[in-house]
Amino acid sequence: MTASDFLNVWEEGLDRLPYERALAILESACPELSREQVRELSIGQRDGLLLALQASTFGPELTALSTCPRCRTAVEVAVEVAQLKQAATLSSLSGTESTAIIVRDGREFQVRRPNSSDLAAADGMEPEQAASKILARCVTSEGVRVDATKLSAETVEQLTEKMAALDPQAECVLEVACAACESSWLERLDIVAFLWSELDAWAKRTLREVHALASAYGWTETEVLSLSASRRQVYLAMVNT
Ligand SMILES: [Zn+2]
Structure with a gap:
């Protein structure tokens, strides 16, 4: 993706x-x-691709923030993206098992992995209602979508666990340790939010650079963005001296 592509995506995503x-x-x-x-990419496939994009754009290591649950110290945790991703290339997307059959109480359920269309269908719902909606879309029995509210809690739990097991990349967890009190805990990494915050900071920094160079040289935004990042930095250094 070019600098222009990233800025377009950032602008498009601002109110989304x-x-x-x-x-x-x-x-x-x-x-x-x-x-x-x-x-139609599963959430895990989607997140695997976003992790790969994070690494190729912002570097192979990411630094997440967490708060110690015991002493409330803010802790930074640095991790290699390669340790977090499994299905991160387009060619690996088709090779993974995407559905499973579960038999429970004499009934056969077919389970598939949730995707972005399922998230869209549950848009705006309370978490519990959204979970039922997503389950109903991803589980069929004898070819018909199930009504999650009519299943036992144990069946819902088993079906939910199976959906998660089919799509392990959807759950990305970091091990964090606190140097102050020696506690350790697991922190969930939300790669969509993480990548978006990186993109947001990058876009604002880049637009400031465009402003500085356009003001100094009379170049258009397109002309400034077509410079390589290293050339842009050299011109910025000259403008700032
Ligand atoms: Zn602590």
């Missing part, structure tokens, strides 16, 4: 929900996939 931002980023980053194919 997280799942829509993720779709906008991937539609731009993966032109070989149609809009429909991007929406």
